[in-house]
Amino acid sequence: MENITTLTSEQITKDLMPQQFGRNGKIWVAILVLICLIGAYAYYLQLKDGLIVTNMRDYVSWGIYISNFVFFVAISLVGSLITAVFRLANVEWSTPLTRIAEIIAVSAITFASLIIIVDMGRPERLLNLFAYGRIQSPIMWDVIVITTYLFISILLLYIPLLPDLKIMGEQDTKGPKWLKKFYRFLGSFWKGNPAQEKISNKSITILCILIIPVAFCIHTVTSWLFATTYRPGWDSTNFGAYFISGAFLVGAGAVVTAMFVVRKMYSLEKYITEEHFDKMGKIVVLLALLYLYFNVNEYLVPAFKMKKAEEGHLDELFTGQFAPLFWFAILVGMVIPILVLVTKKGRKPLPMFITGIMVVVGAWFKRYLIVTPTLLHPFLPMTNVPENFKHYFPSWEEWAIALGSLSGALLIITFFVRIFPIIPIQETITQQNEKATS
């Protein structure tokens, strides 16, 4: 960010203030709202007729809802990586990215919670988890840890936002009155005096320390939902680390994608520079190599032994009906991004944006491959069951709900960007002042 040291505080504030949606922004919001409404209608049908509207049956009882859940949980981990790990390690260049990472975390974990309720079929039975929950069950651990992570993420989003809320409340902009009132309600008490600064900094440091183990727990517990079940493909001691490495990768891919879009839409080239893309590119390469390493462990070792029960599952993945999807996820989600981003030219904004999307799309299909093929390969053969029990392809209602949830998460991010500064204003000014004086 060397090139912003010459900017005045007023200029930075003006540049980073949230802006009203342009024509493209409105079209974007309209598309997302439309997809959400179709998803809501599909969910209404599911509530009315039950889970029979899905193509999940006795064997595949976890379909794309659970794939989506794992995807959301994975992507939410980026909040702990960019915000907490980088902040604790004094990585100053990450400042413009912290809020992007944190809002991705909050929106993803919100929809992870919602999609689980959708998968239950009978949402009112959620209360039974609290009334009759068994602490011995990994599902109960997941409920506790997701709630905790959501709460920490909201706090980690809110406390660093306080100085910016004061700035926005004071700005004489043309925005709607309710928005001004909203800013004042959230942060009018922030005066920026030393006592407040001290408490705020201390609270942020505590949150950063706290969120890292909780983030590790959230995805480890999600992996244990699978690994504690004795099934081909899930029976692995590698699963916790495998899930966390994959989560950091998809989260970083999502941040890269969001960085590019925000930079382009709000003309923030002075704040999110090519240097940021270059550094994030190197991080994505590191994370992709790490995830690839765990994938080799996860598939090569069982394939080397080729136990009878694992054979059908692995054959389906490597050469069978899931092979195109499997190799797509490996190549597009890991190998190609590594090959592109390992070069300096590959770490320019546009190639970074494309590889970011590849990582995210590859990661979604990877989650589908973790969940579904295993369920189609039980230890006991499937006999005397209807033919449609032996296959799974999601119904239109499942697709609509899954896409609706993804759109919902994007809508939260979009509205956040519209209402709040996506790059911390006060922190940017402070950093610039510190650099100017040093």
Next chain:
Amino acid sequence: MKKLHHNILKLLVTLCCFATAGQTANAQSDSVPATKIIRMHYYNVNNSMQYILLESQLKKEKTFTPQANKTYNLYLDSAANLVAMLKTDKDGKAKAFIPPTLKAAWEGSSQHTFIVKEGDEELVSDYVITKSKIDIDTANEDGARVINVSVMKMDNNEWKPAAGVELKVGFERLGGILSAGDEETYTTDSTGTVKVTVTKDSLPGNEKGIITIAARADDNETFGNLLAEKNISWGLPTEINTHFFDQRALWTTRFRTPIWLLAMAYSIVIGVWGTLIYLIFQVIKIRKLGRT
């Protein structure tokens, strides 16, 4: 060329012959008539519960197919005494108890004939049962446990010994009868009794050592199916291991969670949420500092 035409003609004729032969065989198979089979089984359990089990099947060649949802009328001795209107289940079976309304007719004779009709068609009219009873008595003879089973039949309103009845005598085990002595079955003598010396003397019973003695006659031509049972404390008392369900384990109910898990889970939850509550108070503190 002429030879080729000749060969094609021969081939067509052969194919026609095969096709005709196949159709004839199928037609013959279809023309075999199916036969209705009605089987009757009389049961007398512990001399107090009598019922009839009817089985309806369709026999075609060597295949028996259960006749589901068929309706039959079952009569006792004559069409005036309707026992029940029976409807067969998916296995082609239906059960009927002797109703209290037929008590006088039932007690009035030593022998009874059961008649089955489907509509006006009489399907069974020769299923005859002689009333009988079966009793179990136990004794200790020179330190050996003995089971005495007597079978009596009704003859001119008097109970008389039923000789030559083949019985299984033993202990009820897993839905079957484990023979109490060395023989698989026993036959009643002229006094209508069998005497079985128990050779299996260390069978596990319930927690009080109670086991069930059973004597059973299967599909006897004269008396039908007879069963008598008697509980006796000849078994070894079984200690029911409730400890298995009492222990704290990962698979038990939430009230028996292992202490180590409770300690771990609650310490983490209290630690993390305690810190979060502290942080909320810090936010409140920031708020107060801004207001003052």
